[in-house]
Structures are given as structure tokens and as C-alpha cells.
Amino acid sequence: GESVGLHLPTLSVQEGDNSIINCAYSNSASDYFIWYKQESGKGPQFIIDIRSNMDKRQGQRVTVLLNKTVKHLSLQIAATQPGDSAVYFCAENGGSNYKLTFGKGTLLTVNP
Amino acid sequence: DTAVSQTPKYLVTQMGNDKSIKCEQNLGHDTMYWYKQDSKKFLKIMFSYNNKELIINETVPNRFSPKSPDKAHLNLHINSLELGDSAVYFCASIGQNTDTQYFGPGTRLTVL
Numbered sequence: 001g002e003s004v005g006l007h008l009p010t011l012s013v014q015e016g017d018n019s020i021i022n023c024a025y026s027n028s029a030s031d032y033f034i035w036y037k038q039e040s041g042k043g044p045q046f047i048i049d050i051r052s053n054m055d056k057r058q059g060q061r062v063t064v065l066l067n068k069t070v071k072h073l074s075l076q077i078a079a080t081q082p083g084d085s086a087v088y089f090c091a092e093n094g095g096s097n098y099k100l101t102f103g104k105g106t107l108l109t110v111n112p
Numbered sequence: 113d114t115a116v117s118q119t120p121k122y123l124v125t126q127m128g129n130d131k132s133i134k135c136e137q138n139l140g141h142d143t144m145y146w147y148k149q150d151s152k153k154f155l156k157i158m159f160s161y162n163n164k165e166l167i168i169n170e171t172v173p174n175r176f177s178p179k180s181p182d183k184a185h186l187n188l189h190i191n192s193l194e195l196g197d198s199a200v201y202f203c204a205s206i207g208q209n210t211d212t213q214y215f216g217p218g219t220r221l222t223v224l
Contacts, residue, residue, distance in 0.1 A: 032211045043116075043202050043215035044155070087153055093211060098143055099168055100213060102155040 012109045019077040021088050021106045026071060029095030035064060035075045036089045038105070044089060047075070077108075085110045115139050116216035118203050124222045125193055132189045133219045135203030143167070144186035145204040145213065146178060155202070161186050190221075198223045 013019050025033070031052040036044035050057045050064045050073075057064050063076040073090050087107050091100040116137045125131050137144065145168075146158040160168035161180040175191045190197060203216040 034212065036215075038153075041218075043204075043217050046212050046214065049212060089155065098160055098162070098206070099157060101157075105153045105155075 009104065010107045010109070012111060013080050015080060015082060015110055015112050017080055019075075019080045019084070019108060019110075021075045021077075021090075021108065023073040023075075023090035023103050024071060025073060025090070025092045025103075027092055027094045027101070028071070030092035031095055032093040033064070033066060033073050034091045034100070035062075035073075036091065036102075037084075038087045038089065040086075047088075080108075080110050082110045082112055084108060116203055116205055116214050118201075118216040118219050120219060121217065122220050122222075124224065127193055127195060127223055129193050130189070130191045131193060131221070132187055133201055133203075133221070134185070134187045135216055136185050137203075137205040137214070137216075138184065139205055139207065139214065140184075141205035141207045141214075142183055143206045143208075144180065144183070145206075146186065146188050147202040147204060147215075149200045149202060149218070151199070159186075159188075193221075193223045195223050197221060 034049040035047045037047050038044045048059045048062050048064045050066050055066050061078045065074045087105045089105045090103040119134045143162045145160045149155050158172050159178040163183050164180045177189045179187045200218045200220045202218050204213040206213045
């Protein structure tokens with residue numbers, strides 16, 4: 001079936017380094033992708049999104065890259081801070097206006 | 113101001129009991145969701161309502177019954193609770209002209 005998955009379940013980085021979290025998707029009908037951050041004991045929080053007509057989008061310290069050819073999505077966090085420690089999820093809409101399919105999540109740990 | 117709120121935050125109950133979780137959003141959104149997050153952090157959609165009408169109903173036991181009294185509220189009632197129902201349940205909502213879902217803080221349900 002269609003799925004969204006992550007290459008690395010855990011990622012540990014030093015404070016100040018750049019982080020890259022990867023995600024593979026398989027539903028070619030997906031035209032909208034989102035990255036969420038979930039801190040311990042909290043709900044997923046929107047970070048950044050991208051539509052399929054784009055290949056790159058930048059926010060504050062975060063960049064999302066979309067490679068439709070290989071169905072790959074990545075989240076880059078610049079100058080990673082301890083407050084960035086969380087589980088990060090990618091999600092795709094599968095072409096639907098209402099339904100998101102979430103990936104497995106990557107636990108990012110930032111060491112001071 | 114809380115955008116998507118859920119009550120209670122924690123719920124501990126005995127197997128076989130019936131319990132409800134409530135969700136409210138003050139964002140003026142038309143569509144609301146219930147997700148279940150298991151111990152491995154996997155987020156799976158359960159239900160979705162659009163303007164009080166059920167639009168998504170994943171393969172969920174009929175012991176779970178969502179109720180939407182108005183478009184700002186989506187409650188989840190669970191009958192005959194089982195050990196496997198233990199999880200964190202998240203409510204989310206989405207506006208008519210956006211694809212971004214906003215999540216509540218979650219309700220941690222523990223069935224003993």
C-alpha cells in the first residue's frame with residue numbers, strides 16, 4: 001500500500017550543527033507535504049510545508065526540499081539548538097483535501 | 113489562547129468501562145479529526161468530520177463513536193475499553209482554505 005517512511009529513526013547532533021531529517025514517500029498522487037515537530041507530552045506542531053510544484057521552501061532556520069523524481073522529502077535545520085530536540089514527522093496528503101498520512105517519525109536529540 | 117483543546121489530558125480507567133474525550137477548536141475550522149498515537153509514536157487517523165458530517169472513517173472498532181454537536185466540537189466516545197486502546201489520542205482541525213492541520217495537546221488514555 002501507499003506509505004510514508006523515514007530513513008533514520010534517531011538522529012543525534014551537536015548544538016550548532018545542521019540537522020537533516022529524511023523522508024521517503026510512495027504515493028505519487030500526493031501534492032502537499034508537511035513537517036511536524038512533536039515535543040515530549042505535546043501535540044504535533046506545524047513547522048513547514050511544501051507543495052509539489054516547488055522543490056524548496058525556506059522558513060526560519062528550516063528548509064524543506066522535495067525531490068519528486070525519487071519521492072524524497074527532507075527537513076534541514078540550521079544551527080540546531082537544544083530546543084529543537086523532538087520527534088519530527090513528515091506527512092503527505094495523497095492528493096486528498098482532508099487526509100494526511102504520517103511517516104514513522106525521527107527522534108532528534110541535540111547535545112549541548 | 114488555546115486553538116485546539118482536549119479534555120481530559122490524562123485518563124486512567126479499568127477495562128470494560130465507557131469513557132469520552134472532548135475536543136474543541138476556536139479557529140473557525142470546518143474539519144476536525146481524531147488520531148491515535150501508539151507507543152511507537154505512530155500517528156494514525158481514525159475519524160474526520162466536516163461541518164458535523166463524517167467524511168473519514170478508517171478501520172476502527174465500532175466501540176469508538178465520534179460525535180460532532182457543532183463544527184467547533186468533536187468528541188470521541190469509547191465503549192467497553194480494552195487494554196489495546198491505551199494510547200495518546202489527538203484531535204486536530206483544518207480550515208476550508210488551507211491544508212495545514214492543527215493539533216490539540218493530546219489525551220493519554222491508560223486502560224488497566
